[in-house]
Amino acid sequence: MNNKESLVIFSLFLPFLAFVVASSDDTLQQGAILTSSSYLVSAKKVFTLGFFSPPYSKENYLGIWYTNDSQSHPVWVGNRNTPIHNNSGVLAIDNTGNMIITHNGGDTIELYTTQTRDNKTATLLDSGNFVVREVNSNGTTGHVLWQSFDYPTDTLLPGMKLGVSHRTGRNWSLTSWLAEGVPAPGAFTLDWDSRRGRLIVRRRGVIYWTSGVLKDKAFEFIGKSDPRNVVYDYINVTSEEEEYFSYSLIKDSRCTPEGRKAISGWMLDYNGQINDQDRPPIARVDLCYGYKTRGSGGVYEGCELWEQPTCRNSNQKFDLRSGDFGNIDEESSFYDGNSSLGFSDCRANCWNNCDCVGFRNDGDTGCLYWRGRLKFYQDNSDVSRAQYVLISESSNKRWERYKWVVTGVVSASFVLLLGLFCYLRRKFKQGQERDLFDLMTLEGQMNTDELENDGNKGGHDLKVFSFACITAATNSFSSENKLGEGGFGPVYKGKLPEGREIAVKRLSQRSGQGLVEFKNELILISKLQHKNLVKLLGCCVHGAERILIYEYMPNRSLDFFLFDQTKREQLTWERRFHIIEGIAQGLLYLHKYSRLKVIHRDLKSSNILLDEDMSPKISDFGMARIFEHNVSEANTNRVVGTYGYMAPEYAMEGFFSIKSDVYSFGVLMLEILSGRKNSSFYHVDRPFNLVGYVWELWKKDAALELMDPILSGSCIEQQLLRCIQIGLLCVEDRALDRPTMSDVISMSTNDSMTLPTPTKPAFVTSSGVDESDSGRQPEIYSVNGISITAMHAR
Incomplete structure (x- = not known):
């Protein structure tokens, strides 16, 4: 019987099979079907299997993806070489025991075939593995x-193997x-080199990148210095039967036996980059050009050498630019x-052709x-005409020669414009905001011509929206x-035409913050x-309106739960530790791993969404x-922040550094553990703040009394005491004595690490702030250039 006959016979029984369902949500029984409108979900709802369409495509594929992130890249595709041209796909185990995909207008796609007619089932496991098993006569598998x-397709999950089975x-x-x-096989492959104990990425068979040797549980070129990559436990097996590499995630087992479920998946993308969910890239293979091995410690580590065209040199590269080539004819x-052909093929073909000066691939x-002696004309007004243009870095030497002269002219012009601005500000107070925005435009930070196009990208790769669009989104x-409402102004929930929910922050005319912020x-x-x-999704500038558009956070801010007697019950110990850990990871990124070294200066519970x-x-x-990465601290005559969260050296002398944020984090951490605000303590003899209260408990060896009563009985006492000790270390009086955020993460994740003994923290007594007025809004206090936000209970 050929495939077409099988399809006809199978379609005759389809109306009857539609009433047959699997015995559980994770298992497809023999005789049952899975259509484009139904899914299998693993037992603990970690993974989902079903039919999907990739971005910008009308084709259908059978795939597996993480249940909680249905928009993420699928971790497995069953029919990547044979797409279904409509949504008629049906997955089933037929009466002969074969697992097949049938669809209208095409041949049957066989995933598994067998010579036996034993009863079989297919189950989606919580590991992401989709398995077919035989069913015994007693009903067991x-x-x-x-x-x-x-x-495997393009994603390596924990427990999967790279290698060979002998x-x-x-x-x-x-x-x-x-x-x-396009899920069809692309240009890049990732393999395990068992002989040398390393991972290899090839492009069309040519080695582009290697991980370096796996030694002492770490690869030579995979994020050794990044503490966020210690979550991987690498496995290398060599036996007579098989040689392979695998990895697992080190579980976070605090508070519950099973721990918080972490997700992972090493995805080799179509540019050759290896990504894993929201973690830093494992390998930037797309930055390998093959001329030389780049310096140690950088993203170029692991790049391999290979032969280059004689017409190319290491000063040349392709740069994405907006505009057009001039003097184009039929041969150009x-x-x-x-x-x-994918993107990397286009780049390689153009690179290897000495006449090629640019190429374009629209992600398909x-x-x-x-080709030829063409001149490229830059035009930043239309990003839709962007293409990759061959440039030579040496062509910038003329600019290098004159950049200091240009810088001087620009600086002088800036001073003149600043003076003009000050004059206009004094003379036309009503036009203050317009003038400042004009100054921003003259500085080149923003182009007002770009700020009336919905969804188009403006400065800094942000989308800009019209005021009409935002007005409609927020009703x-x-x-x-x-x-x-905060210091900036009111915040509204909105919905864009395509259905995406957003948070809209609108600058208030009465705001203590302004256009500088x-x-x-x-x-x-x-x-x-x-x-x-x-x-941040984008912005809107319209007349005097200044609006920021963010992703919508359905659970609002941390203080909304933490300081509410009923809602705080939702903050279990596991969730609180997860929140503390997430804030620490965010601060570590700001302080050390982002392109900019950033000091937040206003870390508090209401600013944690x-x-x-x-x-x-x-x-x-x-x-x-923003700091230079080699600068450790700075001084300001305008102290900004929130009462109770500011470090002493910052509040009293204006000195701030990453240790200022560490102090704020310590206060916030103690609030999360206790469920009480820093300024909500009052003693009959003398006023205390939260920091002083914790210090008094610590000295009396009674720190457990700090625990939020709601957490009673849900945590191991030693874990809570360790968190309290870390919080006290963060609020040390001297900035030098406080740990870095890297230290904080190490101390909180390594229970065997011995912690330093805290000393008396700063600001152990409060200034007697009365918070009895529950309806008051945040106020701005300014004395001698010092601006402090005092937050009152709502």
């Missing part, structure tokens, strides 16, 4: 006959997608519509090339959509990308300052 882990002759390796929306441009297949800033946050946060930092999983995201960067 037997050994595994087939598993998706033996057929018993079956099977090779386990990853192959990238061809393009972002050439389009190759080969469906097997096929390449457009430009004209209605009170029903208002989420709250607006500009600071707009420019700064657009450069920062981390899972524990709130994501919580997503749908109660994961924390640091927000409100209006007060933040």
Whole structure:
């Protein structure tokens, strides 16, 4: 019987099979079907299996993805070589025991075939493995006959293998997608070199990158200095039957026996980069060009040498630019519509052709090339015309020669403009905000011509929205959509036309903050990308309106739960520790691992937002300052921040550094452990703040009394005491005595590490702030240039 006959017979029984369902949500029984509108979900709901369409594609594929992130990249694709051209796909185990995909208009796709007619089932496991087992006569399942882990696509999950089975002759390796929306095999492969004990990435067979040798549980070129990568436990097995590499995640087992479920998946993308969820990239293979091995410690580590065209040199590279080539004729441009060509193929083909001066690939297949002696005309007004242009870094030497002269002219012009601004400010107070924004435009920080186009990208790769779009999204800033109000102004919930929910922060005319803070946050946060930092989606500038648009956080801010007698019950010990850990990771990124060294300066519970999983995201960067990475501290005559969270050297002398944020983190950590505000303590003899209260308990060896009563009986006492001790270390009086955020993470994750003994912290007594007025809003106090925000209970 051929495939077409099987499809006809199977379709006759389809109406009857539609009523047959699996016995559980994670298992497909023989005779049951899975359609494009149904799914299998693993027992603990970690993974989901079903049909999906990639971005920018109408094709359908059978895939597996993380249940809590349905928009993420699938970890496995069953029919990557044979896409379904409609949503008619049906997965089933037929009456002969074969697992097949049938669909209208195409041949049957066989995932598993067998010669036996024994009853079989297919189960999606919490490991992400999809397995076929035989069913015994007593109803129990037997050994595994087939598993998706033996057929990896572009993602390596914990427990999967890279290597070879000498018993079956099977090779386990990853192959990238061809393009972002095309799961077909692409240019890059990831293999395990068992002879030398290393990982290898090849592009069309040529070695581009290696991990270096696996030694002492670490690879030579995979993030040795990054403490966020200690979550991996590498496994290297060599036996007569098989040689392979695998990895697992080191579980976080605090408070509960099973621990908090972490997710991971090493994905080899179509550019050759190896990513793992929200963690830092494991390998930047896309930055390898093959001329020389780059210096140690950088993202170029592990790049291999290979032969280059004689017409190319190490000063040349392709740069993505917006504009057009001039003087184009029929021979100057050439389009190759080969469906097997992805982005890396376009780049390699153009690089190897000495006449090629540029190329374009729109994230799909096929390449457009430009050849000959063409001149490129830059035009930043239309990013849709961006293409990769061959440039020579040496061509910038003329600019190097004159840059100091240009810098001097620009600086002088800036001084003149600043003087003009000051004059206009005194003369036209009503036009203050307009003038400042004009100054921002003249500084080149923002282009007002770009600020009226919905969804188009403006300065710093941010989307800019029209005021009409934001007005419609927030129902004209209605009170029903208002989420709250801070020092910047009111915050509203909105929904974009495509259905995405957003948070809209609107600068108030009465705001204690102003356009300087607006500009600071707009420019700064657009450069920062981390899972524990709130994501800025874009901005809107319209007349006097200054608006920031963020991702929407459904669980609002930490203080909304922490200081509410009923809602705080949702903050279990496991969630509180998860929140503390997330804030620490976000601060570590700001202080050490971002492109900019950032001091937040206003870390507090109301500036910690919580997503749908109660994961924390640091927000409100209006007060933040940028440091050079070799600068340790700075001084300011304008102290900004919130009462009770500011470090003593900052509040009293204006000195701030990363240790200032550490102090604020310590106060916040103690608030999370106790469920009480820093300024909510009052003693009959003398006033205390939270820090002073904790210190008194610590001295009396009664620190456990700090614990939020709601947590009673849910935690191991030693873990809570360790957290309290870390919090006290963070609020030490001298900045030098406080740990760094890297130290904090090490101390909180390594229970065997001996902690220093805390000394008397700063500000152990409060100034007697009365918080009885529960309806008061935040106030700004300014004395001799010092600005302090005092937050009162709501």
